[in-house]
Amino acid sequence: MRIFKSFFVFLILVAININLHSELDIIKGFEKNLIVYKYVGIASSGKSILLWGNTNEVIRSTDMGNNWERKVILDDYSIVWLEYVGQKYVGFLNKHFAIVSKDEGRTWELFVLNEQETIYRGFWYKNYFYYMTDSKFKMLDTNFNLVKEFSYTKDTNSYEFVVGNNKIIYPIGNGKIGLINIQNKETKIIDLKQNNVCTDCNLPSKFLSDDNYFYFLVKNFYYRYNFANQNFTLIEKLNNPNSSAFTLWKGNLYLIYSSWTNVNLDSLIFFKLTPGKEKLNTSSFDRRVVRSTFSKLKFVDDSVVVAVGYGKFVCFSSNGGKTWAVKSFGAFPLTSQNLFIIDSLNLRAIDNYHNFFYTTNGGVTWLPTKNYPYKILTQFNPYQEMFHYFFDTQNGISVQRKQLSTDSNIITTRDKGETLKLEHSTDFNYLEDSYYTVPLGDKLLVFTNNAMSDYGIWFIVWELDKNFSFYKKSYSLFRQIFNPQKTKNYIVGFSIARPKGVTYGEPSYWIIKSSNLGLTWDSIEVFKEYWLNSQWDLSNFKTWAIGDDIYLDFNLFNINTQSSFDVLYYFNPETNEFTLIETDTTDYVPYAIFKVGNKVFYTKNRFDFTKIYFKIYVFEDKIHFKEFEISNEQAIPLTVIPSNFDTNLFALFFIDTTANTSYTYLVKEANTSSVESQVEKRYYTTKFWASEPYPQPAGVRVKARIAWDGSFDVGEAIDGVYDSMGRKVEGKERIRVTLRDKGYGELEWECSGVPSGVYFILLRWAGGSESVPIVVE
8 A cells, every 4th residue: 555745745646636626726825724613523642632523634732632733634635534543543534545643643644545436434443444435335454455345325415334243333314224244244224113213213323332332313312222132222312412422431421412501601511321320520611602512522531531513612621521621612603794804813703692702823723701791691692683893802892782771782802802891882872773884994884774663764874993982973864774895995885765754665776885984975876767666676685895896786576577587786986887797587696706816706506496506607807707617526615704904814614515514714815915805795685684593503493583574474485494405304394483573583493303414494485585504513
């Protein structure tokens, strides 16, 4: 078997002519580091600890979790399995390679495998390596030579297996488990329904095994299967199985999970389940943790226990699980409203539970808030309008909309999020506001929309500084602003105006711009031929800023013919040029426009009943573009989050539909002299609007605040839930809409029992559709 040092990687790739998994084509040549993803594995020699996700890097500690460093294995490849075996770390990449480190994970060697299929999982059992492809399990000796292979079939896109009692054990489909004898290749199928384990069975998961027992999760129940007598024993009923992790240590079964009993604070629970159930932890998290999910649990020795999960979540215990320290946690929405990039080492974030996060090592680890007032747990919640911002590395703010209360609605930090304080502003004291923001480095423009019966609508422009002082800049009557964007010389936004005293109906549409940061506004009438014509309805408008240019997308719906189409316009704020770029009558919906390097990308997606389809275009100039081909194996860039302080820095969020995972890179332009401003993407839909879902990732249930214009029944509009491949996984039976007010409410999906992955709640109505993306863990 051929072996290569990691610095010969280029020669390897040329020699075997690999077609690279090219999710990073658009940022090749740039400096880049992964900053947010889900840990799925832990490996330890006792001297070092390695953490990994389905990415190209390991995170390494040699001082029991106090300090961490990243080690990139191989660009464009993902680690699918890693373990400490025979005085060395050994693992598999998703294509072509085994990896080995003999120096505690500091340097790595690559072994070329004779494998053309994708590798999904690995295992070590009785001096042999095993890995799983789409069609086979393969058994290798310690030199990675093939010993045996085992063909299999399954009715699921989930890839999981363990080996125990000389059997390969894997899920076949809902309620069915396959066993393959590694000695004689005999196969067996265990039907859980026939064995009275479950009736409406889902896909078994969270497999563990030794030579006596096999363990698995089905529905909310964790079972043990006895190889000797073939009996099943119920071990534990779980309230939130997707946030739970199990491990075997010295023949005993252990469980760790997060309890979400308080909407704004999680509790850690650690149990020894066999031979008798015993709660081991005497305290909870030592920092504020909200909506956490565990994916893996491991004993390093009798004292040191490590648990990891989504959002680079790392918890350590040094006393057998009695007390726990949060070493890293960074689970927050990946939007420009929640993530703030100060420089390449310092990033800050605030989630919609008003939890603050910081990293000082470029996203290797994240830490959440340590000290906070108790009122945050009772008075603040993710159901209200809010905005967040960091002005520099130390000073950050989170503001929740007031309802009918004079209580403090402002949370601030002056130590990067370590300590939070409640504050009250007598100036910024309006009720029932909705917010948009435009960052100006160490200042923030805040736009508040409001309405009052018998008076009408209005918006206010505020300036907020790092001392948390609000200054009212301007007041505009009888109109509201949406999606304001900043170019070099202007603030530009889309605006709806209504007559005095009217809060709903009789709209006119405008582009408004300000050359003095919101003090005064110029108005440009748009689509007058449509809003004066009752046959047409203008909705679903979206805006993006690319440098000094503005792009606007609208959906035009013909009420008489019940047909619609999208139009994309280019707007030049210097000349007021308003140029039609595209009229699209297909089912594809504009998703985003963003800039990376010197290229501007335009993405669309569409649903059918079997799959989600994506198209990506590249602009050749300001108004012409051509389609950019996407292979089946490419991860798709979804969101660009620019730095408000360094125009060379941005975060790029990818979704990988093949691996059913997501990850985010912090990217620095290689040629800083030619970099232009990055895009900030937001959108507002006049027909339907949804907040960021919460919690993210979801476990038992997920919610989103929604609003709509009343022209359709939102409950009737719900089509169902689709997975990342566009397959409909369930109808709307478990989706509930709770009305809070006319045209405003809450959407809730009971997602318990759904396999981890990315899902979309799809709504369709006459002339339009929208989807709410959900991550389930």
